[in-house]
Amino acid sequence: MASFRRFRPDDLDKFSKCNLDPLTETYDLSFYLQYFAKWPSLFQVAEDPNGNIIGYIMGKLESSPDYFQYSEHYLPWHAHITALTVAPEARRLGIGKILTENLEVAAEAGDAWFVDLFVRKSNTRAINFYESMGYSVYRVVKDYYGDNVNDPTAHGEDAYDMRKPMSRDKTLKHIREDGRNHDVQPEDVF
Template sequence: MSTVRPMRVNDLFHISSTNLDPLTETYNVSFYLEYLTKWPDLCRVIEGMDGQIEGYILGKLESSPYPSPVTPWTPSTNPDPNYLPWHGHITALTVAPSARRLGHASRLTESLEQQSDAANAWFVDLYVRASNEIAKELYRKMGYSVYRRVVDYYNDGEDAFDMRKSLGRDKNKECVREGGEETRVRPEDVW
């Protein structure tokens, strides 16, 4: 049985086997350390019975860097469609090729959602390549939907889907939408 636990600094020496997928972003050590320092509750690994790291998730809690257009902010009174309220964000989620189809991605994501919900976030979001059908289907099964398409988001010119899942604070599910694939924005619009 694999166990989800908080990521530790020394885990960074053991995650390279999880980054073998060409769609997985690999970051420098300072990036991982920044996340571990700022958002330790949102950085988790899944460890196998043999002690090997089988996957990890990096997340953060954030909001737009500029003040809310209305106070207090609610989805129904928000005049700025690109304003991001307090929310959880999945920066990276990966599972080693040898440990796929075991539910690890769902367990890691659920742990981040629980921490974000406990921090009173409105939703959890993530960006996924428009061409990554496997990941999009995985997230849809976990309750995420496309909120908008970010045109030319990646360095190679590919679009990203901004996918979201409402949390307990968004009781009326106003932070998500149907048909978000047709709502197009530029990377500079999403902050």
């Protein structure tokens, strides 16, 4: 049985089980601590009875900068899932769902229009998971994941920008049914 709580800085020493997955982005320490300092209610962990971290979610509340407000790509106040991961031995137990639902509760409390995230186009398991929770593809970010740093001419993998409306978006203004047909470049997303 897992328990859920807010992230604490000493949890960084316990992330290795979660971050060994090749689809999990791993960040430097200052990045994790920035989320802890700015958005503590959107950074939660799941731990097993022995105190091992078996999952976590990092999120933030933000909007595009003011200079971006006249762009067609402007993002109003919303929550963003930066990272969600569950250790391999703890998958299929509903931990990712609970972590995501907890973040959505915080997004509602923050009066967000929607929750969004980026996921690799090839990560069908994650895409299916998010779709089962009410997320849909809003747009395709071309070459978002630039994995081949040794070859600057190589193309990266596309990302789906997926969204789920919050109760503030009563008319679903920030959701699309045909999102897979809307391509943008990485510099168009904030």
